[in-house]
Amino acid sequence: MSFLQRFLERVLRTTPGRMPRTSFEDLTQDELDAHLQVGRYGDFALTDAVRPSVDLEVIPREGYRRDVYRDPESGNTMPVLAASVSAERLFEVFMDLLEPLGDEVDVVMESSHDSEPGAHEDLYREHIDSVILRSTLYDYEDLLLNDGCTGIAALNPEGPMEVQFDEHKLLFVYAHDLEPFEAILRSHGLRRDDTIRFLSEAEHLHSTDDEYKQRFDELRYRLGIDV
Numbered sequence: 001m002s003f004l005q006r007f008l009e010r011v012l013r014t015t016p017g018r019m020p021r022t023s024f025e026d027l028t029q030d031e032l033d034a035h036l037q038v039g040r041y042g043d044f045a046l047t048d049a050v051r052p053s054v055d056l057e058v059i060p061r062e063g064y065r066r067d068v069y070r071d072p073e074s075g076n077t078m079p080v081l082a083a084s085v086s087a088e089r090l091f092e093v094f095m096d097l098l099e100p101l102g103d104e105v106d107v108v109m110e111s112s113h114d115s116e117p118g119a120h121e122d123l124y125r126e127h128i129d130s131v132i133l134r135s136t137l138y139d140y141e142d143l144l145l146n147d148g149c150t151g152i153a154a155l156n157p158e159g160p161m162e163v164q165f166d167e168h169k170l171l172f173v174y175a176h177d178l179e180p181f182e183a184i185l186r187s188h189g190l191r192r193d194d195t196i197r198f199l200s201e202a203e204h205l206h207s208t209d210d211e212y213k214q215r216f217d218e219l220r221y222r223l224g225i226d227v
Contacts, residue, residue, distance in 0.1 A: 027054060036205075045087040047169050049148035053203035062086055063193040064185050069174060078160060081173040081181055083190060084198055091141050093188050094171055095134060097163045100180040101156045103130050109220055110151035112167060112206075113213045125225040127157060136222050143215045145169065148206030150216050168200040 027035065035054055039046050044060045052058060064083035070076070085093050098105070109123040133154065143150055144165060153164040163181070164172040173181040182192075 043086065044084075047087045047090065048146035049167065049169050049207055050199060051205045051207070052199050057202035058197045058199050060084060060199050061196070062190055063196040064171075064182075064190050065192065065194045065196050066178065066182075067194075078174050079176060079178050081171075081178050081185065082198065083171040083173075083185055084196065085171060085188070085190065087145065087169075089188060090169060090171075091145055093185070093190075094144075094163070094165045095137070096184050096188070097171065097173060097181055098130065098134060098154055099184070101130065101154055101161060101163060102158075104128065104157065105130055105133060105154040106157050107133060107223055107225070108153040108155070109216070109223070109225055110153065110167065111216055112149045113208060113216065123220060123225045125223050128223065130154075133223070136219070139222075140215065140219045143212055143219060147208050147212035147216065149208040150212065166200075167206065168198070168204070170198055170200060 031054075036051055038051075039048075041052075041056075041060050044062055046060060052060060062084055064081055067080040067082055069078045069080045071078075083093070104127055107125045107128055109125075111121045111123070137144065137152070144152060148167055151165060151167040153162055155162045160174065160176065162172075162174040164174075166172065175181065
């Protein structure tokens with residue numbers, strides 16, 4: 001099934017009570033087709049997972065910013081790096097960011113395949129060898145890059161340190177010491193820009209299909225994660 005068909009048949013399919021009305025519905029079929037087929041904005045290539053708003057409120061581009069995450073319950077804060085990387089280098093950058101986490105990590109797989117808009121399911125696996133994790137993820141690079149309902153995160157089990165590859169295909173790092181991770185981003189040519197906005201911060205569309213859901217379940221099984 002083509003990328004365009006996945007959007008038209010799965011993401012834009014109207015289900016009462018599930019999908020809120022969007023500006024995409026005001027387009028003619030030709031206008032919608034043309035917008036969804038645009039996979040590059042300047043030097044930035046999108047994966048098949050997501051497309052920006054019709055009015056391009058946020059134009060995707062490379063860069064990263066520093067931020068602070070505040071836990072809504074405890075009020076505790078954690079420094080954050082958030083990065084947007086062009087599709088041809090995205091997986092490589094993600095894999096490099098896993099290095100500072102150590103030899104053993106906890107893993108969280110994130111799925112919104114069967115969830116309401118804005119929600120997702122988290123599936124956990126504790127204590128997996130980092131080499132095994134990385135080797136397994138290479139076999140599922142296409143899923144991680146191009147399924148708009150799949151995300152994954154790896155955590156250092158001994159301290160608050162996490163690398164997340166979310167379903168918008170953005171990279172997030174949570175750690176008290178961000179310097180090792182920031183050095184990796186810089187080594188890939190990414191520049192810090194604390195004014196950068198990300199595709200997820202405006203209206204956008206996700207793409208998925210049943211084949212990706214099956215691949216997600218395969219990866220879950222390979223990682224030893226129970227439902």
